[in-house]
Amino acid sequence: MGADCHHAESAHPGLEGVALADAVAAAQAQCERTRERLTPPRRRVLELLLESDGPMKAYDLIAAYGQDGEPAKPPTVYRALEFLERLGFAHRIESLNAYVPCKMEGAGHRAAFLICECCGAAQEFEPDFSAQFAAAESAGYAVRTVTLEARGLCPACKVEG
Amino acid sequence: MGADCHHAESAHPGLEGVALADAVAAAQAQCERTRERLTPPRRRVLELLLESDGPMKAYDLIAAYGQDGEPAKPPTVYRALEFLERLGFAHRIESLNAYVPCKMEGAGHRAAFLICECCGAAQEFEPDFSAQFAAAESAGYAVRTVTLEARGLCPACKVEG
DNA sequence: GCCGAAGCGTTATGAAATAACATAACTAGG
DNA sequence: CCTAGTTATGTTATTTCATAACGCTTCGGC
Numbered sequence: 001m002g003a004d005c006h007h008a009e010s011a012h013p014g015l016e017g018v019a020l021a022d023a024v025a026a027a028q029a030q031c032e033r034t035r036e037r038l039t040p041p042r043r044r045v046l047e048l049l050l051e052s053d054g055p056m057k058a059y060d061l062i063a064a065y066g067q068d069g070e071p072a073k074p075p076t077v078y079r080a081l082e083f084l085e086r087l088g089f090a091h092r093i094e095s096l097n098a099y100v101p102c103k104m105e106g107a108g109h110r111a112a113f114l115i116c117e118c119c120g121a122a123q124e125f126e127p128d129f130s131a132q133f134a135a136a137e138s139a140g141y142a143v144r145t146v147t148l149e150a151r152g153l154c155p156a157c158k159v160e161g
Numbered sequence: 162m163g164a165d166c167h168h169a170e171s172a173h174p175g176l177e178g179v180a181l182a183d184a185v186a187a188a189q190a191q192c193e194r195t196r197e198r199l200t201p202p203r204r205r206v207l208e209l210l211l212e213s214d215g216p217m218k219a220y221d222l223i224a225a226y227g228q229d230g231e232p233a234k235p236p237t238v239y240r241a242l243e244f245l246e247r248l249g250f251a252h253r254i255e256s257l258n259a260y261v262p263c264k265m266e267g268a269g270h271r272a273a274f275l276i277c278e279c280c281g282a283a284q285e286f287e288p289d290f291s292a293q294f295a296a297a298e299s300a301g302y303a304v305r306t307v308t309l310e311a312r313g314l315c316p317a318c319k320v321e322g
Numbered sequence: 323g324c325c326g327a328a329g330c331g332t333t334a335t336g337a338a339a340t341a342a343c344a345t346a347a348c349t350a351g352g
Numbered sequence: 353c354c355t356a357g358t359t360a361t362g363t364t365a366t367t368t369c370a371t372a373a374c375g376c377t378t379c380g381g382c
Binding site for chain 4 (some may be wrong): 323324325326327328329330331332333334335336337338339340341342343344345346347348349350351352
């Protein structure tokens with residue numbers, strides 16, 4: 001997470017212990033329902049994302065992959081990320097080249113992020129595009145996916161300036 | 162531009178001749194008003210963006226930079242892009258790693274894009290965030306900049322399916 | 323058991339962006 | 353002027369991010 005921040009690390013801590021196991025189990029169950037396979041590399045990358053305090057870069061995941069300190073090969077992680085994104089278990093944040101586990105219930109939703117430029121935290125929220133694309137769609141556009149990333153200061157960092 | 166598209170190229174053609182010269186002159190004038198310098202590399206990169214039919218990658222700009230076919234050095238182009246973005250003459254599209262000239266009047270506006278996944282065209286539009294961040298801001302967030310990129314099909318590509 | 327599809331390991335390479343440092347060009351103050 | 357400070361450029365090298373390609377393995381339906 002953003003090491004350039006003066007605040008206490010982990011205003012947004014990652015999961016551990018039972019909470020982590022529960023989250024992984026929920027993903028597992030979701031996969032079984034849809035006949036998808038949460039294979040070891042996919043599970044491992046999901047764990048790493050869930051454990052993290054904030055957005056992780058692909059090469060952070062690569063470096064952290066092996067419990068013995070052995071890094072993964074890049075395609076291993078990129079393939080797992082592709083899977084996790086497809087299932088809605090993770091999101092890519094384009095403006096950071098980084099990844100976060102999904103915090104919202106249910107797949108298929110539209111994700112959006114508030115990204116703190118001070119501490120690096122990325123807060124997921126549910127955007128409202130009800131009016132946003134009305135004009136585009138009536139002009140013949142077919143909107144399929146939307147990336148919305150807002151950058152600024154989170155409450156904690158704003159206060160301390 | 163998207164060569165993987167079956168449609169006539171240039172549904173969204175770039176500028177040339179007088180229109181190009183006018184656009185560059187307008188940027189020049191804008192710079193003079195604000196005491197900024199539209200130096201040769203900056204002007205050259207702006208020209209290339211304006212001439213293009215669609216979003217250009219940084220290394221497309223690097224390759225096209227020299228009129229004699231000589232490529233630029235990467236920092237030359239990246240620095241020019243940084244300037245053009247700062248002045249509002251160009252925008253970066255995060256989900257494409259690509260750049261477009263700004264089509265809106267006046268600097269300082271918020272940009273958003275409709276990106277066609279078939280022909281690669283990127284249509285700029287003025288987003289409306291009036292309601293979008295109300296909850297975040299009342300929770301103490303200070304939103305500074307917003308990236309909004311919608312992907313789908315433009316009217317032309319949608320019709321032909 | 324056989325077959326096709328999906329997934330993985332591995333090597334190598336491609337694409338995007340920046341660090342660092344030296345030189346040159348503007349410009350405000352004397 | 354001219355000169356000190358700032359802004360911009362040129363250049364080399366490197367870092368960071370991502371994917372191509374290929375062969376082997378595993379899974380699940382027939």
